[in-house]
Amino acid sequence: MIRISHLEKAFGDKKVFADFSLDISEGETLCLMAASGRGKTTLFRILLGLEQKDGGTITGLEGKRLSAVFQEDRLLPEFTVKENLYAVCVSQKQKQSVREILKAFGLEEWMGKKVSVLSGGMMRRVAIARALLPEFDMLILDEPFQGLDENTRKTVADYVKEAAKGKTVLAAIHDEADACLLEGKILEI
């Protein structure tokens, strides 16, 4: 169980979290729905250790391997799709699964192309693929399906579900349809 208790975070005068608590069960998929600016990205950044909290405690993350899809794709545009994905692979087995995941995402033929020539939706799929390649215990998805059409969303969500089976998934989503795709529990914050 990941337990966030009495979290506090402010940026200057702007209080983003004041006494915020949340329990995330091991292996569950939790979809956070909130108005823009509510602090979902800040929460993810705190969980990932990229942002310091001002107060409160977070337990249950010790020794856990986290993988994330950020709101921005954060790919290396001048490198090929394959190079972007190989960069996170630490084993031959993971490298072998690059082609498989690209095939599943309809991107196999783009493997040798520079990321800069891809469409926004294609880049999004590469960013998701990159997060799924390493071993992880918890997957953080910040609006993962933005820019993807309906069919692609389903294909990608099905793959994510399979890859994250038994793992904890925390996703920020905009509409309930995305939570349904991930078969996640919806929580409005």
Ligand SMILES: Nc1ncnc2c1ncn2[C@@H]1O[C@H](COP(=O)(O)OP(=O)(O)OP(=O)(O)O)[C@@H](O)[C@H]1O
């Ligand atoms: N580094 C920062 N410096 C100052 N203010 C920040 C910083 N990061 C976030 N904020 C502010 O904190 C609030 C929460 O931002 P955050 O990006 O976490 O929201 P969000 O719920 O993810 O929004 P969205 O759905 O639009 O991405 C916003 O008011 C934002 O302007």
